[in-house]
Ligand code: B16
């Protein structure tokens with residue numbers, strides 16, 4: 220039985236992917252590095268520095284560790300400018316209803332996100348105090364597909380992994396949930412394509428039929 224649901228944030232609760240894309244695109248254009256939607260799809264659920272490494276595969280020169288940090292910070296500055304515009308209305312269809320309904324049913328809820336901007340995003344969409352636990356990019360040393368962020372969320376909830384359902388939009392996150400011994404529902408883009416997920420769904424509110 221499922222006692223808790225751990226939600227990924229970007230792509231499940233709120234769609235910030237276009238802001239990530241625009242910010243990486245701006246930084247890449249300034250540096251003369253080729254960047255497009257196909258490359259962007261490889262960045263879903265992946266940490267900031269690992270995302271940068273993927274983008275730099277197309278760079279014509281090598282960058283020093285200090286330069287890489289500066290590039291990642293520049294992208295994050297652009298990204299945070301967009302985040303300041305994010306509102307509760309920007310939540311994905313069904314997300315708010317799913318959270319409210321799980322609370323009514325007494326199912327525990329948590330966030331398990333790779334993003335270091337998680338606290339800012341939750342505040343912008345009015346969900347800063349909505350979850351029983353939050354584990355994010357600030358808490359971990361290994362990002363998805365490593366299960367660290369989800370195991371930490373489960374531990375903070377006090378629920379064993381096998382009684383948790385993870386909801387993910389990225390293949391890296393689906394693999395992280397499986398590695399952590401959790402049930403996993405893939406939604407959106409991953410929902411259509413993930414072979415390994417226990418459930419493939421279009422929208423997040425479809426999990427209400429599973430619990
Ligand atoms: P930040 P999630 C992930 O969030 C995003 O999907 C991914 O594109 C991003 O690179 C990563 O967070 C790190 O974000 O730069 O804000 O720390 O899907 O795990 O909620």
Ligand code: MG
Nearest residue numbers: 227229230388
């Ligand atoms: Mg995601």
